[in-house]
């Protein structure tokens with residue numbers, strides 16, 4: 001049974017409180033969405049403090065990123081959400097966060113990806129059933145032109161149907177799930193793994 005619009009909005013409000021509380025969505029950064037129907041998404045309004053969202057701080061868009069609610073300003077990154085709903089019909093929620101670790105790790109990595117291997121927590125990602133796997137997370141250079149950025153993300157998604165998330169360098173993380181709880185679980189897994197990677201690199205650098 002599908003949720004009502006108000007219940008979806010409440011999921012977004014609750015996600016904001018949780019992610020702000022963990023320090024992963026400081027100030028007005030980040031944006032969140034849920035799928036409302038096969039052809040519509042419910043997204044955060046642009047510029048809102050994500051720890052203080054109200055039920056009215058969301059708006060419906062079509063999957064081309066067009067607002068269906070004149071008078072409300074859609075997130076600047078709407079297209080990065082709607083492209084994911086268009087890419088995979090089973091995606092029901094998308095979360096974008098701005099944690100310190102995602103920002104630092106993406107800036108420290110000269111390659112255009114990071115890879116997790118041999119971590120038990122990889123199994124928190126949808127479709128991953130063993131630590132004996134490699135989870136590759138692409139890093140796209142930041143771009144204020146979101147349509148141009150989305151056009152760079154799309155070929156990666158098309159070539160990697162098992163992708164569980166991506167980083168934008170110096171900016172943040174995008175991940176998703178069948179439902180809001182799945183997307184939240186993936187955010188937690190990513191944040192754990194980002195911290196492990198940074199700590200490992202720090203120790204290895206000190207060892208020379």
Ligand SMILES: CSCCC(=O)C(=O)COP(=O)(O)O
Pocket residue numbers: 028029030031044045046047048074075076077096
């Ligand atoms: C202050 S963060 C800059 C914009 C951004 O990256 C973000 O995630 C929030 O943008 P929105 O338009 O969704 O508020």
Ligand SMILES: [Zn+2]
Pocket residue numbers: 029030031077096098171172
């Ligand atoms: Zn952002």
